[in-house]
Amino acid sequence: MDLRLAGNQRSSTTRHALQPITDGLLNTAGIVGGFRVLDLYCGRGDLSFSLAERVGETGSVVGIDPSADVIEAARERATKGGYTNVKFHHASIEHFCTSTRFDAVVCRHVISGLREPVAFLRAAARLVRNRGIVAVHEMDASRGIRSTPPIPDLRAVDDIIGRTLDRLGVLPDAGGRLVDLFDEAGLPLPALSAQSIVSSGLDGAAFALTASLLTSLLPYLTRDDVETLQIATLEHRLRQSALQLLSQVEFVPQVCAWVRIN
Numbered sequence: 199m200d201l202r203l204a205g206n207q208r209s210s211t212t213r214h215a216l217q218p219i220t221d222g223l224l225n226t227a228g229i230v231g232g233f234r235v236l237d238l239y240c241g242r243g244d245l246s247f248s249l250a251e252r253v254g255e256t257g258s259v260v261g262i263d264p265s266a267d268v269i270e271a272a273r274e275r276a277t278k279g280g281y282t283n284v285k286f287h288h289a290s291i292e293h294f295c296t297s298t299r300f301d302a303v304v305c306r307h308v309i310s311g312l313r314e315p316v317a318f319l320r321a322a323a324r325l326v327r328n329r330g331i332v333a334v335h336e337m338d339a340s341r342g343i344r345s346t347p348p349i350p351d352l353r354a355v356d357d358i359i360g361r362t363l364d365r366l367g368v369l370p371d372a373g374g375r376l377v378d379l380f381d382e383a384g385l386p387l388p389a390l391s392a393q394s395i396v397s398s399g400l401d402g403a404a405f406a407l408t409a410s411l412l413t414s415l416l417p418y419l420t421r422d423d424v425e426t427l428q429i430a431t432l433e434h435r436l437r438q439s440a441l442q443l444l445s446q447v448e449f450v451p452q453v454c455a456w457v458r459i460n
Contacts, residue, residue, distance in 0.1 A: 215403035215404075226391065232254065236302070237261040237262070237304055238303060238308060240261030241265075246259050247279065249284075250283050253283065255282075260286075261287070262291070264290040292321065299325065302332075303322045303332050304332075309369070310373060312368060315379055317383075328459070330459050333455070333456035337453065338371050338450055339360075339370035339411070343356050343447065345440070346445060358419065359411065363415075374453065385457050389455065395449040396447065399440035402437055405447070408449065409433040
C-alpha cells in the first residue's frame, strides 16, 4: 500500500503556505494557459483548482486519487466553485486508463509517502506527451522540524515522525534525493529548487503543517504516540510555546524538481 504523508484535508493556513512554493515550480517549468495537466494523487483538489485557474478556459485539468472519499469531496468542491475545466477520477496511477497524453503531470507531497517512488515516476512519465513536463513538489522530512530556542514538545513530535516513517519503510528524505530518483526512473536530471517555511509564534504556517503531517500519519502511530501528541491541541500548544520561548520554527525543507520528457 502507498502511504502519502500530506493528508487529504489541509487547513487554509497550510494551503496558503505551500501554494507560493508550488507556484514557483509551475512558473519555472513553464506550465501556462491552454495546458492539459494531470494532478497525481490530488486529494480534495487544492492543487487541481490552482492549476485550473492557471491553465484557464482553453486548458484542462484531470485529478486522480485512489481514495474514493476524497475524489467525491473534490467533485463537490469543483461544483460549488464553478470549475468547468477540472475532472476528477477515482484511480491509482497504475490503474488510470486514458488515451490522452498530457502537457504536464504534477504532484505535491506524494513521492515521500510511496514505497515504490521510482515506479511512480516512470508511470508519470508515460502519461506525458513528447516534450511534456513532469513536475514534483516534495519535502525532506529526514531533516526534521527545527526550533531555536528548542521547543521540547516539538522535539518529541520530530522523534515520533522519524520513528513512524522508518517503521513504514517509505522515503522521508525523498525531497533530498530527487536527482537519484529521477535518474533511476530513466528520466533526465531535473532542475531543482528548495525553500523553507519559517514561523514565529505570530505566524501559524509551520505549526499547521506539522499538525497536518501528523494527522496524515495518525493511522500508523502507536497508542503511546497518540497519547503523547494530543493532536487535537498540538498546533495551539506548539504556537504558544513558540511565543513564550521566542522560538523560530522551520518546517521540513520543501524541494521542487521538474524535467521535460524527450
